Amino acid sequence: AMGTAGLVMPSPGSASEASDIDPNTVTKFICPMPLPRVLQPESSTYTTDYYTIRMKEARKEVLPGRWTTLRTFDGDFPGPVIKAQTGRRVVVRQINDLSVVTSIHLHGAHVPQSSDGWPMDTIAPGGGSKTYTYPNEQPHANLWFHDHAHHVESENVYRGLAATYLLTDDIEKGLNLPKGEFDVPISLRDAHFDHAAELVYTMGDRARECVVANGKTWPYYEVRARKYRFRLFNTSNMRFFSLKLSDGSSFAQIGSDGGLLAGPLQTTSLALSPGERADIVVDFSQYPRGTHLVLENGLAPTPDSPLAQVLQFRVTQSAPDSSTVPDTLRSLPTLPAPVSERSIVLQSDETGTDRHGYIDGKVFDPDRVDSEVQYGATEVWTVTNANENAPHNFHIHLVQFRVLERNGKPVTSGPESGLKDTVTVFPGEVVKIQATFTGYRGKYVYHCHMLDHSAMGMMATLQVV
Ligand code: C2O
Numbered sequence: 001a002m003g004t005a006g007l008v009m010p011s012p013g014s015a016s017e018a019s020d021i022d023p024n025t026v027t028k029f030i031c032p033m034p035l036p037r038v039l040q041p042e043s044s045t046y047t048t049d050y051y052t053i054r055m056k057e058a059r060k061e062v063l064p065g066r067w068t069t070l071r072t073f074d075g076d077f078p079g080p081v082i083k084a085q086t087g088r089r090v091v092v093r094q095i096n097d098l099s100v101v102t103s104i105h106l107h108g109a110h111v112p113q114s115s116d117g118w119p120m121d122t123i124a125p126g127g128g129s130k131t132y133t134y135p136n137e138q139p140h141a142n143l144w145f146h147d148h149a150h151h152v153e154s155e156n157v158y159r160g161l162a163a164t165y166l167l168t169d170d171i172e173k174g175l176n177l178p179k180g181e182f183d184v185p186i187s188l189r190d191a192h193f194d195h196a197a198e199l200v201y202t203m204g205d206r207a208r209e210c211v212v213a214n215g216k217t218w219p220y221y222e223v224r225a226r227k228y229r230f231r232l233f234n235t236s237n238m239r240f241f242s243l244k245l246s247d248g249s250s251f252a253q254i255g256s257d258g259g260l261l262a263g264p265l266q267t268t269s270l271a272l273s274p275g276e277r278a279d280i281v282v283d284f285s286q287y288p289r290g291t292h293l294v295l296e297n298g299l300a301p302t303p304d305s306p307l308a309q310v311l312q313f314r315v316t317q318s319a320p321d322s323s324t325v326p327d328t329l330r331s332l333p334t335l336p337a338p339v340s341e342r343s344i345v346l347q348s349d350e351t352g353t354d355r356h357g358y359i360d361g362k363v364f365d366p367d368r369v370d371s372e373v374q375y376g377a378t379e380v381w382t383v384t385n386a387n388e389n390a391p392h393n394f395h396i397h398l399v400q401f402r403v404l405e406r407n408g409k410p411v412t413s414g415p416e417s418g419l420k421d422t423v424t425v426f427p428g429e430v431v432k433i434q435a436t437f438t439g440y441r442g443k444y445v446y447h448c449h450m451l452d453h454s455a456m457g458m459m460a461t462l463q464v465v
Pocket residue numbers: 105107146148275395397445447449
């Protein structure tokens with residue numbers, strides 16, 4: 001193989017040339033935040049809803065008054081929402097009209113391997129198609145689907161291939177949480193635009209400094225003075241958010257990746273790493289009409305960084321509100337006793353022009369089996385971030401897991417006490433998680449969900465036998 005030593009490679013920083021759009025010059029809060037379109041099934045039977053989605057290029061107004069070329073699900077950015085119910089199957093035929101391969105993964109879902117979006121199980125560009133079957137035999141959760149084709153997933157997701165999938169069940173429906181127009185999904189991510197407002201993609205780029213919410217850069221959203229439920233998705237490749245309201249008010253976190261928490265958690269901040277979701281209820285009834293409130297990001301590099309703001313809420317008028325957030329949201333499954341343990345080490349090397357991601361010292365090889373798990377087994381995995389500076393997170397396909405410990409401290413309450421499929425592992429941290437591998441046998445993956453890292457190789461295989 002050819003070495004890279006003699007090649008002139010762009011350094012990651014060089015992407016922010018003078019010609020790129022300077023995030024500080026983008027006027028904030030002038031575009032309303034749209035809601036994603038709800039996709040309608042093409043046909044339905046007693047058991048199943050059938051959908052067809054066409055992946056295609058589309059141009060959208062992501063920056064105010066400017067147009068950006070995107071890789072989309074059905075021409076939408078973010079993609080349309082699929083609304084599913086536990087106990088009812090969803091079948092999605094994905095047609096790939098893009099010029100790159102794709103493989104669609106339903107993140108957080110419990111599905112057979114053939115429908116999981118295995119990185120090598122790709123859909124050919126130029127009209128190839130594949131039909132995915134989602135049994136929905138799991139409790140309600142805020143899921144999302146995105147590309148997972150080997151090595152190109154990070155660019156494909158960055159260029160738009162992400163959409164939400166809201167799975168509900170009778171427990172969730174039985175609660176009197178804010179509903180209808182007061183139940184709002186929000187997909188958050190960052191972006192880097194060149195002078196022509198096209199997205200710049202370079203692996204590990206640190207110049208993604210615009211914040212995009214539901215496809216608009218720094219939008220505003222008009223709310224009534226009452227409670228709202230926001231389902232937040234971090235669809236960024238690399239960006240971590242720590243969200244708070246600009247007046248420091250508290251709000252209730254009611255759910256995480258795998259659905260509702262046992263009970264609401266009053267908090268003033270919310271951490272969300274790439275791939276993670278949070279369900280929150282914000283009560284705007286405490287604000288006079290006309291109040292402008294900003295959703296801020298405490299993880300911005302500096303307080304005056306453009307990344308310090310996410311979107312603006314504008315309180316327009318009062319509204320009746322009979323919704324409630326009960327003290328008990330659901331009962332979480334009890335933890336079975338584990339039968340085996342495993343340790344996982346995450347490490348990236350981004351010092352040179354040759355960037356690599358490792359799990360247990362190895363880059364991803366789809367033909368290798370890294371972890372063989374007995375069907376039905378409950379395992380404890382100890383996940384360590386061996387980097388001193390780079391954060392990582394950890395996502396396992398097929399299962400929802402529980403976080404047992406973070407740095408030796410038991411996790412029994414708080415935002416990580418519910419069902420999780422992705423967990424943050426900051427530099428030097430050790431996180432213990434527990435999962436039970438039931439439902440399907442076959443080959444799946446686990447990886448860092450910072451998609452530039454997984455594309456660099458920080459991914460490994462799991463075989464359930
Ligand atoms: Cu969100 Cu392996 O995926």
